[in-house]
Amino acid sequence: MTGPLRPAFHEGQILSAADLAATVEHARGATARHVRHLHDWGIAEGLALVTRPRTDPLTNDRFVEVSVAAGVAVDGTGREIVVTAPVVLRESDFEAVNGADRPTDEPYPVFLTSADTEPAGDPRPDVCGAAAGRTRVEESYQVLFGRLGEERLVAEQPQPPVGEPLAAPPARWLILLGYVRWTNGHFSGVETRARGVAPRGAGVRADTVSAPSGTLTLRTGREPQEGRPVLMLSGGDPPDLVFGLYGGGGAVTPLMTVAANGNLSIEGSFSGRMSVGSTVVASGTASDGMLLPLPSGVTPEQVADGRVVVHVRVTPRVPALPTRTTLFSPVEVAVDPDRRVRCLIRLYDPRATGSPPPVDLPGAVDFLVLATVAANPGGDGA
Structure with a gap:
């Protein structure tokens, strides 16, 4: 196996067209x-x-x-692929591909692909006996209309093997x-976007992205x-990681900040999946008859199927007593089992006139609800 060949030259060498072409191809x-x-x-x-409104002069229809x-x-x-100026799409080109389709509200894909052409006015050497040939190649493009569903073809295009030279059109790549x-x-x-497929932007493959300015921004x-999300990694004093939203003038309103010491600050509530062994309270x-709430992030379905185990502790509250001698x-x-409180208290004043009987009344409790994730969800707890 050989690697890419780089042209080398020496004094007195006669350069052929192949030598010069090899120089260009090596760089390409x-x-x-x-x-x-x-x-x-x-x-x-x-x-x-981009669209511009128009009117059909024959029917006055807007398009x-x-x-x-x-x-x-x-x-x-x-x-x-470089498009140096706006290109108006021709309706005749669309009809040539999709004109026979039945009327539909479905949108049709539009693709861009590369194309090599010979530019107009290509200069040719005026040398007696020299073979005529082009001296310039325009790295141009084509805009193509696809049929319904052909947008999925873009994800199925195989990239060339490592080291394979550029293929000249008509080997097409659809964008x-x-x-x-x-x-x-x-x-x-x-x-x-249509049928779940949208144009893709160019990206970068890297394990390391460095910011010489000291701040790395992802947006x-x-x-x-304004209102768009932004992630900023700052190497300032102190360094931190900030997720927020852009405000007016490009200022960032922090929504979540991770400080260099690991402290996490958030604006708003925090929720998420509970890990095994974790506890929320x-x-x-x-009062009597009320349904006790579950801790934040715990659902009745999680309790019902055994994923979360609930422990409840209630303590009766001392009510406001009518007299100093009233007993409680x-x-x-x-x-x-539905977490509904049942609380009944008895009041009795032994020193009251006429020795009235005790009075039973609904009471109130202080409650503590602990929810833990079971180590064996749905099992017998063993």
Whole structure:
């Protein structure tokens, strides 16, 4: 096996077209390998589907003109595709692919692919006996319309093996730009997602991402937008990790902060799945007939199927006594299987005139509810 061949030159060498072409191909091959293996293919800049309202002069029907905005993409073979100016999509091209379909509200995919062409006015050497041939190649592109469902093809495209040189068209790599809707012989709108598939942006493959400025920012969107999430890793004094939302002027409102010492600060509530052996608690006061609450994050379904075990402790509260000589005693203090409180207290004043009988009244309790995750959910607790 051999690696890539790099052209080498020496004094007095006669350079052929093959020598010069090899110089160019070596550089193109290195760039292609970089793009293939250090990046994920996709849209790097622009290339959105843009609409402009139009009116059919014959029917007065409203429709839209669709164009592809200027931009840059890289495909899975390592080729860069540059669209230098907006490109208006031709309705005739759409009809040639999908014109025979029955009317539908489903959007059709639009793809971008690379294409090599010979530029107009290609200069040729004026040498007697020299073979005529092109001296320039335009690294161009094609915009293609797909049939319904063909957007799934983009995920099935195999990348070239390591070291394989760039393949010249017609070896195509499809990049999804979006979708168009078709109504009464015209484009009627565009979509960015259909049938669960959306255009993909270019990415990077790396185990390490460093920030020389001392702050690493991860956000959605190229520019800060108010209300959008942002994750910031700061190496300042003290260093911290902040998740928050952009506010006006690009300022970040922290929602969660992890300090260098491990302290976690959050704005709002915290919930999540309980781990085995963990315990959560609820406490308070409840009167007779009330249903005791479960601790935050615990559901009745978890208790019913044995995933969470609940322990309850209740203590009767001393009521406000009508006289200083009134005696208090609990008659019943319990919690039924539905966690409903049963509390009955008895009041008696032995020094009251006429020796009235004791009075039984509904009472109140202080409660403590502990919920623990069972080590053997659904089992017998053994």
